[in-house]
Amino acid sequence: MSGSGENMKSGRLDVRKTYKMLIGGAFVRSESGRALDVNAPGGKWLGHVCRASRKDFRNAVVAARKAASGWANTTPYLKGQILYRAAEMLEGRATTFREVLQSIGLSPVAAKTEVTQAIDLLVYYAGWTDKYLQVFGSVNPVSSPYFNFSVTEPMGVVAYVSGEKRPLLDLVTGIAPIVAGGNTVITLSTGRAAVPAMELGEVLATSDFPHGVINLLCGVREELVGQMATHMDVNALVTQGADAKESAASREACALNLKRFFPREANGKGDEDPYRILDTVEIKTTWHPVGG
């Protein structure tokens, strides 16, 4: 974002970076043309990020819906490989991410821990993609001539509101189980967390996720959470770090189309937890006649 002193001396122009959102595989600015200031904790101005509008969110839902059936039908094994590739890409850019996290106020140690944990988290959920069905699915004993079994199915399009406490990790801990379960996702990052989030877009865009499977927005929480909760084409809403008022309003709005609502504490507990995958999948039970 900021220019380097070295270039000033050599006369070379700075190549500055414009952080853009990821919608449907494309890096875009907000259609509204609006931007937000990002400041370091000391108040130092770091730069601008996009301020997503309701329409950006709607466009992201369209992209996510379009990608939903393809991603749901991708083999679990391939889903795992792609998630693992995201870990590889993040590993390769670990230094950049540490710098970005430090620029928004994390200590060097905290930044390093966060990047490492984010990578490990991607590997963790990559491993679960072809295993959770065996754990959560079942063959059910019934007292009639039926073969009765339950399997998981992705819910579809999931919206995720990320927290700011752990700017990178909060986002990855939301995305990984949602896409591991075969859903497509639209995330919202706010405040300083927008910077590593948009940086993560470049990692995800080179990880072989089909366009639209992961869509990253940044903006103002109060402006968009309501939209996420009411949108009829969103099947589940997961939030992190919501206050009681927001959660109550979201729960009520989610009832409109019976979307599932999972408010999570931003305390870092349960990052590595297969039940996170279970949150955004449905269990479908089939009665199959047997014998004559």
Place this chain on the structure above:
Amino acid sequence: MSSSLTVSTNLNLQAHPVDEVGIRERVARLATRSIKKASKVEGLKLALSMVDLTTLEGADTPGKVRQLCTKAIHLHSGRKDLPMVAAVCVYPTMVRIAREALQGTPIQVAAVATAFPSGMNPLAVKLEDTRYAVAEGAHEIDMVISRGDFLRGDYARVANEIEQVKEACGKAHLKVILETGELGTLDRVRLASDIAMQSGADFIKTSTGKIQPAATPEVVLVMLQAISDFYRKTGKRIGMKPAGGIANAKAALNLLIMVREVLGPAWLTPSLFRIGASKLPNDMLMQLEKERTGVYQGLDYFSND
């Protein structure tokens, strides 16, 4: 039935060169118009009343056609303020089923005929195709021009075919499909429009929906201008039907804007403007529901046919 060629004596093929850059520029400028709130709602309802709800698949069954007709009558359950669509457009063998399903409604039944979609059959077969569809009860016939004849310059044959099909139509309205995606240039689109109108078309229609590109805004604008010129010369109002690839509400509203700008409000009626589509109504319904409820809609809550 004669397949001999009687060359039209009154075919006036004055060249109307199309300013392609000008057309693109005007299309781009018209597309920037934004219609909001109450006007948008009215525009969408008007556009819905102009839809020719279409199913033209090899896999069409009586059941599917009946389902489509139900959709044509009841666009969305729970809303009484919506119009019915203008017509249902089907293959000739489905006309009778559509007529039965639409009995008692003002919805017209349109049938594609003349060896749709390619038109690569002898004239006698095309005329028989047309007569069959009319006898089955079609109110409107959507014919295709012979693009092969047109492209090799045999305009008289194209005109003659349209004239004879028009005669075979009897009281049924005739829409002439130019299949602009196969014509190549806007100049040819203009020429084909002129030939069709002079040969007795009640409507000119862009495409079959089987070829891409279909109803691009550029093509629609050229055809509207041809209609405008024809009206000024003859006083006869020819209808317009864009079809193919019109999938969202915004595109439909843009079409209305173009019609209003080029032809004026007199053409903003289902008797002079139609939109051929199958998926479009649901997108317009989603927009209408968004305006009513304030929340963005999903296709899960709209009938899928």
